[in-house]
Amino acid sequence: MQLKQTKPNLKALLTTASCALLGGTVQAETDESWQFDTAIMQYAEVDRVMATEAIIAGQKTFSNDQVLNLKLTIDALTGASPNGATAQPTPQTFTRPSGNGQYVVDAGETPLDDTFKDTRVQLTGQWTQPLWQDYTVSAGGNFSKEYDYMSASINGNIAKDFNKKNTTLSMGMAYAYDVIEPEGGIPKPFAAMVIGDSDDPSFEGEFNSTRISSDDSKxxxxxxxxxTQVINRQMIVQLNYSYSTVSGYLTDPFKVLSLVNENGEAQEYLYEHRPDERTKHAFFGQTKYHFDSGILDASYRFMTDDWKIDSHTIDVRYLIPFENGHYIEPHIRLYTQSAAEFYQPFLEQANSLPEYASxxxxxxxxDTYTVGIKYGMPMGNGNKLAFRLEYYHQTPKSNGTQAIGALKDVELYEQVDAIIAQVTYSF
Amino acid sequence: MPIIKGLQIVFMLSFVLLTGCSSLGVEPWERDLLAKKEMALTSAPVDAALDDHIYFSKEASSGGRSFGGGGCGCN
Incomplete structure (x- = not known):
């Protein structure tokens, strides 16, 4: 009898790697309890930003229902992002956020800064386990780093089951600390962008006079x-309330506002300034309903904050299984938000400067909407492959500000189209 | 304080669900459908994480389902 040689598979390699990282030993019995989800996603806006994001997430279930989740996310971003200035009937010249060089935007075009290029690496870990009778506790951390940005967070959660596990109450807390260190430093609020020859000896001094520091944090x-409540054999409902308060540097250092004269012509570009505190409240409700023909996943979120932004989000998915194990899942998401009280599409020279503006x-x-579809199939040995394709559309709207002079002839609220494509493999 | 108001709503709902609706739910042997992976509230966590990142970067809201958390969202 010949022994069959089995090839080392990816799952075994990853299990070995994970165990090595955790300082554990690789045992045959534990090999099968790691589950991995991998995905690669591409987000591409027409003429603007393109992002590629890869995720590998592993879950290991130990005896006693202890669960360890580890996740590695890597993403790369390139492309052009609006700098906040309005389009004009004439070409416009801007200095890059770093102060090194300039870019020119054609007449009638929404100004986009095309220097965005960043790679982010994120590590997430979460430990979940039962505690006493009917209690589950969980603790985790997250660290992400990109060229000019660092974010670290920790969280803790506790949940208790009631009524034969038909009702679960949960509460959690998280703390995050972020540091931003933009190339070129943090601009002074409402300082005018210095536009000139960056090779000129006086340019550096002038540029630096518009900076207040090299980094800031929040x-x-x-x-x-x-x-969470089980309603009946087919239906489960979740209701959440979340409170979030952030303090520190909340301004976007790359964004400016056009300062226009009475004819709507841009005279200067002033760096934006946002409040250094923001408190948000979100109410979230979700239901899943198992019909004979498929599974409905519907959720609604209302968010309100002290920047006077209110938003409504509706998200509906319907999973339709086929007899061969394949499935399709159409998805629709609708979103609408009101403007922050300090939002202004431009500033006028005739008015005094506000305390905050962006x-x-x-x-x-x-308003935005997303429509998409996911198609999944089994691959044998419990492995699964899925494809997701979505279309995302943004319609920015006027907050009631009247366009003046030349601004009446340009598009102040340009719509954005994006495609989201994703492949997921679980094994 | 809106947070107090929010907590009041949650506690009231919890109370209603825990008392008035204690007849809701199923027996342990009736969990065949609920036990399916597709019936989990977050049945595709990787999709949810990717979506959260996109919408956090492109819109002014975050969180609700889980923590909003930190992050740049600069672009």
């Missing part, structure tokens, strides 16, 4: 309270 505290359309009035 800290975030999140609280989450939730209740022209970032992402905190302006905005």
């Amino acid at each position: 800290s975030t505290i999140d609280l989450l309270f939730g209740i 022209a970032d359309y992402r905190i302006g009035e905005l």
Whole structure:
């Protein structure tokens, strides 16, 4: 009888690697309890940003229902992002955030800064285990680093089951600390962008006079309270309330506002300034319903904050299984938000400067929708392959500000189209 | 304080669900459908993480389902 030689597979290699990282020993019995989800996703906006994100997530279940989750995320971002200035009937010249060089935007075009290029590495770990009777506790941490940004966080959660595990109450807390160190430093709020020859000996001094420091930070505290209720054999419901307060540097150092004269012509570009505190409240409800023909996943979120942004999000997915184990899952997401009270598409010379202002359309009035579909199939040995394709559309809107002069003839609220494509493999 | 208001709502809902609705739910042997992986509230955590990152970067809201957390979202 011949012994069959089996090839070392990826799962075994990853298990070995994970055990080595954790200082454990590789044992035959534990090999099978690691489950891995891997995914690669591409997000591409028309003429703007493109991001590629890869994830490998491992889950190991120990005896006594202890669960360890580890996740590695790597993403790369390139492309152009709006700098906050308005389009103009004439070409416009801007200095790059680093101070090294300039870029020119054509007449009638929304100004985009095309220097964005960043790679981020993120590590996440979470430990979950039962504690006493009917209690589950969980603790975790997260660290992410990119060229000009660092974020670290820790979290803790506790949940208790009632009514034969039909009701679960949970609460959690998280603390995050972020440091931003943008190339070129942190600009002085409302300082005018210095535009000139960066090779000129006086340029560096002038540019540096618009900077206040090389880095800044923010800290975030999140609280989450939730209740999960099994309604019947087909239906489960979750309701969450979350509170989030962040303090520190919340301004986007790469964004400016156009300062225009009475004819709507840009005279200067002023660096934006946001408040250094923000408190958010979110109410989230979700239900899953198992129909004979498929599974409905519907959720709604209402968020309100002290920047006067209110938002509503509806997300609906319907998983339709086929007899051969394949499935499709159509998805629709609708989102609408009101503008932050300090959002302004531009500043006028005739008015005095406000305390805070930002022209970032992402905190302006905005509607978005996403439509997509996921297609999944079994691959044998319990492995699964899935493809996801989605279309994302953003419609920024006026917050009521009247366009003046030349601004009436340009597009102040340019719509954005993006495609999200993803492949997931679980083994 | 909105946080107090929010907590009141959660506690009231919890109370209602824990008392008035204690007849809701199933017996342990009726969990065949609920036990399916696809019936988990977050049945595709990787998709959810990727979506959270996109929408956190592109819109002014985050969190709700889980922690909003830190992060740059600069672009």
